[in-house]
Amino acid sequence: MSEPLKLKQWVNNIKLQNKLVIIYVVTGLLPLIILFVFAYGQMRSILMDRDVRSMESALRQSVTTVDGQIEVYDNLSNYITFNETVSGILPTITATNMKCTARLLRHLTRLYLH
Numbered sequence: 001m002s003e004p005l006k007l008k009q010w011v012n013n014i015k016l017q018n019k020l021v022i023i024y025v026v027t028g029l030l031p032l033i034i035l036f037v038f039a040y041g042q043m044r045s046i047l048m049d050r051d052v053r054s055m056e057s058a059l060r061q062s063v064t065t066v067d068g069q070i071e072v073y074d075n076l077s078n079y080i081t082f083n084e085t086v087s088g089i090l091p092t093i094t095a096t097n098m099k100c101t102a103r104l105l106r107h108l109t110r111l112y113l114h
Contacts, residue, residue: 076112 081085086104
């Protein structure tokens with residue numbers, strides 16, 4: 001017997017209730033499963049892209065913040081190095097005159113951070 005004849009005979013031998021279940025699965029459930037798989041893949045892709053953009057944005061913001069802090073300390077270092085008044089005061093600082101050092105640091109911080 002050929003395959004189409006076997007299939008036709010098998011379909012003819014199935015009960016009507018089972019035929020209706022097979023038709024329901026093929027016409028209703030199968031397209032629904034295919035649609036779910038497609039929608040899940042698309043949603044996953046969209047969420048992954050959004051998360052990547054969010055992480056990149058957070059990274060750029062962190063880099064900008066760190067760069068700003070480094071620039072402040074670089075400017076402060078240059079001010080201490082090239083300012084004659086500060087350069088003249090710093091060698092005279094000893095453990096006994098830490099108040100002067102604190103006052104100098106407050107002055108420099110106020111000067112560059114505000």
